[in-house]
Amino acid sequence: MIDLSKFISRLKRIGQGSGVVTRFAPSPTGMLHIGGLRTALYSYLLAKQNNGKFILRIEDTDQSRFVAGATEDIINSLAELGLQPDNLNNLYYQSKNIEKYQNYAEKLIKQDKAYYCFCSADRLAKLREEQIAKKQAPGYDGHCRTLDQKTIDNYQKLNKPHVVRFKTPRQEEIKFIDIVRGEISIKTDNIDDQVLIKSDGFPTYHLAVVIDDHQMKITHIIRGEEWLPSTPKHVLLYQAFGWDLPNYVHLPLLLNKDRSKLSKRSNDVAAHDYLQKGYLPAALINFMVLLGWNPGDDRELFTLDQLISEFKLERINKSGAIFYLDKLNWFGQQYFQKMTAVEFYQAARNWLSKFDEKIVHQFNKNVSAACQTRISHFSEIKTEFSHLFNDIDCQSKDLVFKKSTKELTLQGLSEVVKDLQNINENSWNADNLQLHLASLVRKLNLGNGDVFWPVRYALSGKEKSETPVELLMELGKEKSLARINKAITYLKKS
């Protein structure tokens, strides 16, 4: 049993001290997951605000699930988001240290705290089936727990495949403190004899994580709530080795709209996906940090530096949070609006040249200005402003007539063309164009909408778009006139 008071005082000490070491320990089974990103973020923030260390450890103990390129994506995504690990030049891979784990397992066996298990996968599967059929809790039945030495020696001589299992003590109660949830307790009778070393010689997560966290002197284990039920297994291992417990911080889960654990089925789950869509890293970070944490007041906009000083473990929430795209989009928009026109222009070009080279050449400062207040991520430049990059088809619907009669529209449009033709390229600027359109309205004795609406529609082909003046600027004289003429031709035909 753990001495809780000792534990708590230690916890307080560490929370304020400078010896904080956190780690992000993904297994390279895919791209950096958005849930992993938040875990990494919180770990990073805690380490940095205490002048501590943030370590990246690759937990590649399952050969069958290894995905090529995953580690690289994790490293790159973290870098792009500004969460640089302190051991980047000295990454730790569990797969390169298999012997170490095996040695520790041997130690436990010698102390009678673990044992060899020679049960075949077949037997285990059958056992499981029977248990389920009988409505019993599925689990290992302890068949090899009491094997005598002769049998073991014999099996080993025969090279019989085996694993190492932990000898979970019976009828004990395991208690530990989670900083988010307080004291958690579970009876050991509900804990299986966990496999420590698999038959391929690799350690399981449970063994490796305990050994490495201890050896790396990790002070705070920040991870998803899905690990909460296996934490007692880890506590048992710490006790078996005679090591001090770290601080546990189990984060609430990130959820799909239906409140199930965030999954690929209903969401993009890779950080990469959102970066590729052109969300600003700062916006993504800002959105993510608020999913499970808040500063205690009404502020919502934070830079990473601000977060480093503001973040408090005590303000982490208990309940799961839905990954709500609307709010992410709002943050995206906020961050774009905070930028200067030049900053936005450059960032957008940067993104386009990486992900949408075809339209980067048409992305001028006027287009940029129109986009800045209207998008939440860069890929919307292409989807929301298609009329700037592609030919439009304003014949598809008779929207031109929505605000005006055909005659009026025809008359207005023709006058506009006549008028605009006389403006030379040098005077083709927003103020001047606005002036021209306004004076045309007066000259023709029409309402604003009678001129502005058809011009805008002729230029954009869309019911909703930028203003006519903006469009004239974005498209330039030649293209603008061509489009208006095209609309006139169509009107005359119909």
Place this chain on the structure above:
RNA sequence: GCCGCCUUCGUCUAGUGGUUAGGACUUCAGAUUCUCAAUCUGGCAACGGGGGUUCAAUUCCCCUAGGCGGUACCA
């Protein structure tokens, strides 16, 4: 089934033994505008249920329901 965790507007959340239960997103309406966006103003919208404790419970306790997670030689 068993074990564990969670529960305030649709969403992210603040909050207190006595509050008009606050903010943000979404949404709706108005102002502005040719439309959109942006901006400003305003509105709708929540304490899962049942018992206690108490003068008083959203807040404390118990039960229950629901949700989620775990139950692998996956992490």
